[in-house]
Amino acid sequence: MKPTVGEMAPDFTATIVDGENESEISLESLRGETVVLYFYPKDNTPGCTIQACSLRDNWDKIKSKARVFGISADSVESHRKFISKKSLPFPLIADTDKKISEAYGVSVEKSMFGKKFMGIERSTFVIGPDGQLVAILEKVSPTSHTTKLSEILG
Template identity: 45%
Template sequence: MAEWVEAGSKAPSFTLTADDGSKVKLGDLKGSIVVLYFYPKDDTPGCTKEACAFRDRQSELVKHGVKVLGVSPDDKDSHVKFKEKYKLNFPLLVDKDHKLAEKYGAWREKNMYGKVTMGIQRSTFLIDADGKVAKVWKRVQVDGHDAKVLEEVSKLKG
C-alpha cells in the first residue's frame, strides 16, 4: 500500500483534467498555496458537505492566495453535474485510475462492514507556495475541517 506523503516533503507533481476540460498542473500553481483534497465520490453526503464548506470559504481562501482543488475517481461528466448542482467555485479533478491518490497515499484499503475494498480515504494536503507539503490531514472529519485548513493557511502566510 502506498505511503502517505508527509509534511515537509516535496508535493508529487501532477497534470489532471478538470471538470471544464482544462489541464491542471501542479507546477503551474507555484507561488500559490494549494489545498489539494481527495474525496471518495461526487454527490454523496460527506463529500457534498466538504465541497460546500470549501465553496463557502472560497473568498477567505482566495484572499490568502489559495487555490482549492478537489480530486476523486469520478469522471468529468460526474464532476460537471456535482459542480453545477452545488455551485462549486473551484476545479474538480479527474483521477479515474487513482494514480494521483496513490502517489499521495490517499488510495487505501477500506473496511466497510467487514468487506475490504480499495478506495479514497478522505484526506487533504496543504501545499505551500514553493511546492512543499506544509500539512497533511489523513482521516478528515468533515465537520470543521474547512476552519482547520484556513487556520493552517493563516500560519503559512504568517
C-alpha cells in the same frame, strides 16, 4: 506511502473540471502559489457534499489564500454535475486512474458492511509556493475540514 510535511509534493498532470470547462493542469504549473489538494471519496455522497459545500460557503475567506482543488476518482462528467448541482466555485480533478491518489498515499483499503474495497481516504494536502508540503490533514471530518484548513491558511 504518504508524503510528509517538508517533502516536495508529488507532481502530476490531470484533467480539471471548472464548471462547464475542462482543461489539463500540472502541479508544477502552480509554483509560486499556495495550493490545497483535498481528496474525497465520491461526488454527491453525504460527507463529501457537506465538505464541498462548507468550502463553497466559506469561499470568500479561502480564495485569496490558496488555489483549491478537490480530487476524487469520479469522471469528468460526474464532477461537472457535482459542481453544477452544488454551485462549487473551485475546480475538481478527475483522478479516474487513481495515480494522484496513489502518489499521495490516499488510495487505501476500506471496509463497509464487512466488504473490503479500495477507496480514497479523506485527506488534505497544503502545498507551499515552493512546492513543499506545509500541512497534511488526514482522515478529516467533513464538518470540521474547512475550519482546520482555515486555521492552517491563516
